[in-house]
Amino acid sequence: MAAIIETRGLTRRYGRQTAVDRLDLEVREGEIFGFLGPNGAGKTTTILMLLGLTEPTAGSARVLGHDPVLDPLPIKRQVGYLPENVGFYDDLTAWENLQYIADLNRIPRSDAARKIESALATVGLSDVGDKPVGAFSRGMRQRLGIAELLVKDPRLLILDEPTLGLDPDGTLKMLDLIRDLNRSRGITVMFSSHLLDQVQRICHRVGIMIQGRLVALGTLEELARRKLGDTAGSSLEEIYMRYFKEG
């Protein structure tokens, strides 16, 4: 499988503090990649650098074959990015919010109507499309965030803590949605989280980041074999705690 995201020695410093330290990461086309790490490990900074929203201090990245520093527009056209705690224009309706995104992506109005309809249906918000977003619950907002990404037919989704603050039912729905998008449409998904059981449930491969450094990268079985010596019955939590204590 071809690499859809590739970073080499990617580094970002803020003053004396190093947020991301010589990161070598690879995400392959068609997989769900779980990006793990405690709060403040540098996950969000990495994601921002992949989209060209923050400039790296050193190193380079390639996303879909483009350099995010020199050539961010083709990346932004094909990548759907859901920020942590995504916001909306609260006085506009769900439909108008999606319409704005479609306009910004220069999707013709005739196509956009169809795409918005289907995106809202996919995330189960068809019946509230004409309600102002201000009244939406957290779970609905998060799903609307996903709908916003689907409007532009992305090849790659980058989701920053998509399940943060959702109730168990909402979390389950969100994870099902992510898995479904990956299976039925072949969209590559990279999502960051610090909730391990979720990642374990749907991810093909994981990367563990602690204090700006990537300490592990591989499938769950590979990591378990490397750290715990056996694969049977080992959970991601055990592996993670092992890395965490060492880091």
Place this chain on the structure above:
Amino acid sequence: MWTICRKELADHFNSTRFLLLFCLVFMVALVSTYMAVENIHKVLEGRTRPSHVFLLMFTTPGRFFSLVEFVAFFGPLLGIIMGFDAINRERHLRTLGKLLSQPIYRDAVINGKFLAGVITVSIVLVSLLLLLCGMGLIALGVVPGGEEIARLGIYLIISTAYLAFWLGLAILFSILFRSLATSALASVALWIFFSFFMGFVANLTADAIRPVYNRQDIVQVMANERLAHALSLISPATLYAEATTAILDPFQRSTSRLLVVTPLEGLSLERFQGPLPLDQSMFLVWPHVVLLIALTLICFGISYVTFMRQEIRTV
């Protein structure tokens, strides 16, 4: 950029604050014009051959102030209110990251918002002026001549440029400060300073650098006055006030407050009491307009540089 501009325009026109502000500005303008119309008769009594009567409606002070003075004082508020939360509201709503991850350049965001603000402000000014002209036609019964219309058109352009400066400044503050209240206060503070205190500051500085020891010494007084005037021109409010009075009042022959006139020159000036033609008035205010636009561009330049390098993270 046009997409952003269109959305911002829709936001402006839908917002309550715009509606309130427009009603307020409109009402005050109506009242001041009404009072000016009442006063025009008194002003005209002293003139043997009245000309440019229609323009007098805008420059004659009523009981409190003329319409032009009103726009000079409260116009900035309009610009500030259109712009003070341009960028940090997006931060506040947590939509900035999302917006910038769409396939657009960063400057398109600033440009779109600025353009939407300028369009809104100019629509307000144009509709205001047209309404007042209509009222003037009925109340005064004087039809404006071609030159008067041209002067009003230029006045409109200068006013838009002036409000655009305040809009640009407010957008700059909305980028620099993350809190809505701070950026609003910073803009208002600067507005008050430039509108009310710049004159004092200019005089004080001039007194310190070029003191006048002897009021009879024309050289000292001149140096002091020149410096004070030059300093006060830093303020866009002064620039605007001088530019518009010269444009709307054709009898104004200089923007300087102090003229040294020898007795012989005085005699020859007496003979030419007529109004200046339009191109000569333009010539008088040209530097002011250029300076006003330059100030706007400086604000814009700083906005670009800051915004391009700014972290968009909200945490």
